[in-house]
Amino acid sequence: MKKILLASLIILPIVAMAQVNVPQTNIKSLSDIERVINSIVTWVSGIFFAIAILFLLWAAFLYLSSGGDEDKVKTAKDNLIYAIIAIAVALLAGTARSIIESVLNR
Numbered sequence: 001m002k003k004i005l006l007a008s009l010i011i012l013p014i015v016a017m018a019q020v021n022v023p024q025t026n027i028k029s030l031s032d033i034e035r036v037i038n039s040i041v042t043w044v045s046g047i048f049f050a051i052a053i054l055f056l057l058w059a060a061f062l063y064l065s066s067g068g069d070e071d072k073v074k075t076a077k078d079n080l081i082y083a084i085i086a087i088a089v090a091l092l093a094g095t096a097r098s099i100i101e102s103v104l105n106r
Helices: 003-017 030-064 069-102
Strands: none
Touching: 030 069
């Protein structure tokens, strides 16, 4: 019985993957690839920016709930610095293409 269960656990993912339909892409030129990359960068930078904002709010919560404890205040300040750096990176990620193009065109 155990061998049948083990075999089904091994074979089941293979059978399940056989049912997946591969989506057709509309990429036919370099401009299509550029469009896809721009879309991915936009999504990733947006998600990164949202997470950075959540960390900023978390740092504010830690600071407000520290109650004057120096260790908790230091932790909150460190988290605030990390959140600000993350926001800066997210903003740069969204504008990286235009920055690189302006540097290379000079």
